[in-house]
Amino acid sequence: MEPNQDTVLTESATDAEWPRPREGIAVTHLLIVRDVARSRHFYADILGATVLMEGPPSILRFHNSWLVLSTEGGPTDDKPDVVATAPQDSRTLTSALNLRVADIQTVYEQWSARGAEFLTPPKVHTAEIRCYLRDPDGHLIEVGQSTGMPSAT
Numbered sequence: 001m002e003p004n005q006d007t008v009l010t011e012s013a014t015d016a017e018w019p020r021p022r023e024g025i026a027v028t029h030l031l032i033v034r035d036v037a038r039s040r041h042f043y044a045d046i047l048g049a050t051v052l053m054e055g056p057p058s059i060l061r062f063h064n065s066w067l068v069l070s071t072e073g074g075p076t077d078d079k080p081d082v083v084a085t086a087p088q089d090s091r092t093l094t095s096a097l098n099l100r101v102a103d104i105q106t107v108y109e110q111w112s113a114r115g116a117e118f119l120t121p122p123k124v125h126t127a128e129i130r131c132y133l134r135d136p137d138g139h140l141i142e143v144g145q146s147t148g149m150p151s152a153t
Contacts, residue, residue, distance in 0.1 A: 017050065017052055017061045018052060018059075019059075019066040026066070027065055027066075028065065028066040028067070028068055029065065029066070029067050029068070029097060030068045030070060031067060031068070031069050031070070031135070031137070031139055032070055032071070032072055032084045032085060032086050032137075033069050033070070033071065033072075033086050033135075033136070033137045034071070034072065034086045034136075034137055035136070036055050036056040036057065036058050036069050036070070036071055037058075038136050039058070039069045039135060039136055039137060040054070040055070040058045040060065040069055042135050042136050043060050043062065043067055043069070043135070044060060045114065046111055046114040046115050046116050047062070047111060047116070048062075049061060049062040049067060050062075052066075055069060055070075056069070056070060056071050057069060057070040057071070058070075070084065071084075072084050072085050072086055086137040086138070086139075087137055087138040087139060089138075090134060090138030090140075093140055095139070095140075096139070096140040096141065096142055097139065097140075097141045097142070098142045098144070099141060099142065099143050099144070100144055100145070100146065101143060101144070101145055102145065103145065104122045104129050104130070104131070104143060104144065104145035105122060107143060108121065108122055108131060108143070111133070116133050117133060117134075118131050118132065118133045119131065119132045119133065119134075120132070122143075122145075124147075126148070127146060127147055127148040128144045128145060128146050128147055128148075129144065129145045129147060130142055130143065130144035130145070131143055131144075
């Protein structure tokens with residue numbers, strides 16, 4: 001995504017924080033959102049991401065990964081048949097962020113205190129404890145803490 005004339009780089013962003021690998025691959029996750037400022041607030045102020053570029057698009061460093069928050073829009077010259085849209089139905093899952101944490105109860109309490117609305121409290125499953133929340137556009141986010149190795153069945 002190319003920055004537009006309204007793009008603002010944050011002063012605190014260092015070169016090391018940007019997803020520019022010297023070798024190999026850096027994974028970023030593109031989220032199409034209806035309101036970049038609203039989503040940036042959610043990921044930065046509630047979940048604790050670092051804003052590298054205000055946007056749109058907005059680029060955030062989120063622990064060991066990056067999020068690109070971009071607006072909806074029509075085709076471009078390099079993807080002429082693709083339309084970017086935010087989720088239309090929060091009940092249909094097509095993609096999700098999966099966040100693995102060391103202490104799910106602490107994360108759940110901290111993010112809840114900041115305004116995150118979880119679907120349920122953390123639930124114990126076979127090899128993990130997990131819970132889910134949605135961002136302002138309905139993107140599903142799984143938060144999980146591993147408690148053992150998952151079975152292959």
